[in-house]
Every structure is written in C-alpha cells, then in structure tokens.
Amino acid sequence: MSAFRITCLTAALAVIAAAAPAQTPAATVPSTPGADLGAMPPVMDQGIYAHAIFNQLEGRWNGSNTEFRWEGQGWAGTDYDKLWIKSEATVSQGAVEDGQDQFLYSRAITTYFDLQGGLRSDIDSRPTRNWAAFGIQGLAPYFFDLELTGFVSGEGHLAAKLEASYDLLLTQRLILQPQIELNIYSKADPVRLVGAGFSDIDTGLRLRYELSRKFAPYLGVVYQGKFGQTAIFARQAGETTGDFRFAFGVRVWF
C-alpha cells in the first residue's frame, strides 16, 4: 500500500516537474495596417513553469526502529495561477500514519503570499477523511516560509495546520533548517486517534549540505509530540506521545 502510494505520488510530482515550461501566447498584438506581425508576442512573460520539492525524504531512527517520512509539494502554473499537490506521510512498521494529501489551486494575491483552496484527503492505514482546504502560503517577514491552512470536513469538523521553516546559512552550502508543523482539530475523531484541540506537533532541526541547489543530503533531529485528547488516544492505543528521533535524508527538487 505505502510503496504503491509513494510510487504514485513520486510519479505525479515527476510528471509536474517534467512538464516543459510551455508558453501561453499573450494576447496577440493589435496589428498595424499592412504589416504581418505573426502571432508571437515579443516576449513570453506568461510562461508556465513546474517544480516539485521534497523538503523531507528521510529515515527517522530512534535507536531501535526506523520510520520513513516524506513531505513534499509540487506546483505547475504561471506567476499568478498555480495548481499544487502537497503530500506527507510516515511509514512506521508497515503502517502508514499521518497521511495527508492536498490538491490546491493557488492565486498570487500579495507580493509574497498566495491564496490556496482545494481538497485535502487523509489517506493512510486508518479510515480516510476528506476535507475542503483553504489557506495561505508564502514568505513572511524575516524570511520565514509559512503555510497556514484551514479545513472543513464532510462531517462538519474543523481543523487548522501551521507549517513554518527557516533557512539559517552557516556557510553558502551548509544550511540549518528549523521546521515546525502544528495541527488543531475542533472535534475528536477517535478512529484516527485525533483528539479535539491542539493535537500534535512535528518539528525538526535539519542540517543540510547543498551539493547543488537541487540536491542536499541532511542529518537532523526530529520530535513528534501528541497533546491533550490526542495523547490520551495514543496512550490507549499503546503508542508513544512524544518521540525523539534522528533523521537522515535528502532534500531534493526538480
């Protein structure tokens, strides 16, 4: 199951990345009488670009076992309008946890921020949940990368997710990145071990070396914590509520 999903997602991201930066012709220039100016505008400033990045593609080791975790996103579109895929999940002892995929349309609304809307699907070893998603993504002052998304499920549950990271350049290629993800839910969903309120945090500190801009192996430490009702559910299920691990992986983009 998990291998299949990874393959599918990787393939989807690869397709996005491989889509040639095709150009949408601008509105044709009004022609001067008698002059054949063709259909090509003098510059192609409405090009379509596509990229995909895995911020986390890593093993997480706690001394006895290793989880596999990915967190990635890809987009294709113009300066103003883009389609996004975001995907994350953790594979732990054969089970897929914390699976979350989003399919979004985004519109640039300010200098640094995009408005995003679309669907979120929690796909993992537990029952699937679907949400409508609405959020912002961009670069906050002081160079913090920020994603803030709100969700509404079919059952009327609300949720919110904050993701933030910062690149601290130790040298031109050695970069320390603190990263945090927080989740909040309005109502409990015991089958998915999700409690109401501030539910969990996934945070890490990764030190990467950019062999190239697009390929950077890293080492780091990560912490996954569960709180409140979510922690209670976790304990009842025999799971830990706070998990420190070493991480090793590669940050890669196309």
Place this chain on the structure above:
Amino acid sequence: MNPSLPPLTRRRFIEGAAALGVLSFVPLPLRAAFAAPERAPVLSGTEFQLEIGPVPMNVTGRPMTATAINGQIPAPTLRWREGDTVTLAVTNRLSEPSSIHWHGVRTPAPMDGVPGLSFRGIPPGETFVYRFPVRQNGTYWYHSHSGFQEQTGVYGPIVIEPNGGYAQGFDRDYVLMLSDWTDESPETVVSNLKFQSDYYNYGQRTLGTFIDDAQRKGLAETVADRLEWGKMRMSPTDILDVSGAAYTYLINGQPPAANWTALFRPGERVRLRFINGSSMSIFDVRLEGLPMTVIQADGNDVMPVTADQFRIGVAETYDVIVQPTADRAYTIFAQAEDRTGYARGTLAPRAGMAAAIPPMDPRPMRTMTDMGMGGMEHGEMPGMELSPEDKKLQGSVGVDNVAMMPTERLNLAGEGFPAGRRVLTYADLRATRPGTDPRPPSREITLHLTGNMERFLWGFDGKKFSEAEPIVLQRGERVRFVLINDTMMEHPIHLHGLWSELENGHGEYRPYKHTINVKPGERLSYLVTADEPGRWAYHCHLLYHMETGMFREVRVL
C-alpha cells in the same frame, strides 16, 4: 533550444590567431563569406549574407550546441560606412523562429527586427532581407530578439565609420565584445530563478559574515541591520541574478584562460571598442596600470575623459583610447559586478605575452540608498509620504519595494569600487556637439522600474508586458522620460528606434544614448524626440528581466 546539428558542421581551433588579436577559439564558420580566417572576422561593404544556425561550442570542457551567426560567436563584425545603404539577407537555419535587431542603429520600424512589433520574425528556413540607410556612426552591435538566442550566441559587433573622418586619431582599432556563456539552457536558468531567485547567489550573508560584522561594527548594530533587511525580505547581496556559478565570461568569445590578445607598438594610440553583449552581466572594466580616455558612449562621441575604470551595463558600448608606452603586457580585466568571475584579455606588444591577473575587488553590497531610502539611517523615517499612485504599487504581486526617496546619482559610479580609482560616471559624459532638437519637452512620462525578486517577475509600474498598454507618442513630439528604479538591481533600459538623451547636467551637450543603466534606488530622466514612426520595443536589457515582463511597447503615431 536544442537545434539539431547539420552534418556539415566542423569544429576547429585556430591556433596562433591570437597573434593578430583575433578569435582563436571560435568554430570555423559554415560559410566563407568573410575575410581570411587568420584575420579578425570582419564583413564590410553594403551587401551582407548572414546565417543563423546551430554550432558546436565548448567553453567549459563540455561540448554544447550554441546558436551563432555564420558559425561564429561573436558573429562577424559588420563594418558599415555612414551614408551608405546596407542590405542584409538573414537566413534562419534554426528549427525555431529567429530575428536580428540592430542595437542602437536608427532604422525604419519595419527593419528593427523585433518579432511581434516590427515584423513577424524569420521562420525556420526562411530569409529576411533588411535594407536601410546608415545615418550615424560609431560602435554598436546586433543580436537576436527571439527567445533566449542572445544568451546562446546570436550577437556580434557593428562598427560604422564616420563619413567625415574620426574626431580622434588612433593607430589601431580593436573590438572587445564582452559576453556571458552558460552550459545550462536559458529555459532552465529562468525556471530555476522562478523557483529559487537566489539560486545562483553563493555570496549571501551567513553565520560567518554575521560574526565578522559583529566584531567590526558591534553586535547591536549587526543585529539591527539583519533585522532591517529581514523585515523587507530583501538581501543586500543581490547583485546579479545569474552569477559566475553558471557563467563563464568571455571577451570576443574567449574564456579568461584563452587570453584574447590585442597587439600594439609602444607609443601607439589604440582604440578599444567595448561592447557588453551579455545576457545578464554588468562588468567593471579596467586595464591594470593603463588609464583610458573615454571618447564615445553608445556610438556617440563624448568629450574625452580619463578614467581608470568604467562600469558597462548590458548592451552599452564605450570606446576608449589607450596609449601604452612601455614594452610590456597589460591585462584587460572585466570583472562581473558581483565579483563571481571575470573576462580577461591582454594588450601586448607581442603575441604570447601575459601580465598578472589582478585579484577581484571586494563584492559590493546593496545599501539603503539602493533600496530608494536616500541616505536614511536605520529606522529613521522622515515625514515622507508616497503619492497615491505609488502607494497602489506597494504590496502588489509585481512589486516588492517602492522607493521612498529615490536619488539621482549620475555623478556616482555605483557600489563596489575601491577608493583611489577614477571611475567613469554618467555625469562625465558630455557630447561633443549640441543636441539636434533644442525644444523643451512638452510632457513627462514617469515610469517605475519594478520587480518581485522572490517570484522573479519584472515590469514597469508593477505590470508585465502582457498586462500593460503601449506608451503612445505623437510623431515629432518631444518628451521627458523619468525613470524611478524601485528595485535593488541595475536595469539597463533600452529604447529602440529613438535616441535617449540623458539629462546629466550638460545642458544641450547631453549625451545621446540607446541604453541607460539605472542604478538601484535611482531616479533619472532623459529626453526623447519621437521622430521615427512605428512600434518600438522598450525594455530592460537584462535578458531574463525582459523575458519575465520588463518590456513595453512605445508606439509613435
């Protein structure tokens, strides 16, 4: 941009050609339409056959395919005579449309060579015949105006001999065309910049520079400085968007190691015609130990002025005269503005000589003045208010900064020059004859040069070409263009078809230019007489700025 190779193409290095100060690194052309190969490739006369096609190119050790005119990078120098009518048949052997624009040359609009404005371009396999009278003299250049062909090699010099003889005598005459070459495809370069705009910037602030600054300036000031830039989401290390991380810098098509050489006999007056045919690189040029007398800018004579160094924006030209008296070699040293590399050649009395290559100067840093905040100190905000129109730009998708206090700095050369060198400034340029149109301007057109570095999109007044209406001028109208550079990059702004008369304090002796390099945070103005009807391109000559939106049409009715 991967045109298929015709099977006939051969590649050959012409060893020893440097002895005559000519290209020794270019592939042998497909055609023998120009002078003997041991001479500098020059085509002269009034009838020219040019062929744009793919050609093998190897600059870095990796065999690549370039696009070239008559198989050469740069293209052959075209030598015209003022007063002649020239006919140029340009054949496109690429698999995509192409074009040639005669940069700085005043032609009728249909001969200007901009696809979509002056004509439909030259489809693959077809020939377009350009024909126009040559009504000026000086140093110019020509290049493709299609896609990214300028980056991949379609550029060459133009020298127009004056029909009244040269104002300044000289014994030798060399063209030095500066350019930048990358093994990456231009499409990849621009795509990388769209995803990560500092992709090519390996000169950023780090923990190390923080510690250095804290030791030098104190911790509090260093933290305050970092916070000020961080709050704006700007980096003072943004100098050039594409750096030596991708580029090899060339003189007449040759990388530094090939040491392109021009010969002189001690005591001779040597004219050097510098042309910046780069796509994205602004250069600081000097001849170590040899002062230069600048005699021409953008093809127009200026009162001779002595300088040790000049900054040349993309698409600008400067002609200088040097008179070396010693029997020694001099390094021609053109550092990229961000100091990530240099083009290098040699001026020598004999072939095979070389002088020491000087170390590069310290990398410049942007300042609050470059951000259009005048001389404001940290945190100090005078009671300045932006106009309502300027306020509308603030925070929009295409604009990451609006200059609060743009400053005219024509008497300054810019950042990055060590003290003690005489560096040419725009204020030094004084025409040798008064302008031809003494009328005052009847109106002003103010344009902000804007951009969003993070998203890597550029424009005028916050709009890309595709979002903007043409600027309309009436035929014969005299107008003042005022440019305010809101961004933290230089923008060499090129107006096709009409002269840009820079208002630099010399009254009617203002210099006529075709490309004006506007410094970050600068406000400047120039006068334009709309004496040639048609649809003209008006754009930043940094290729990736132009292609991502910094382009307008100027329509003369």
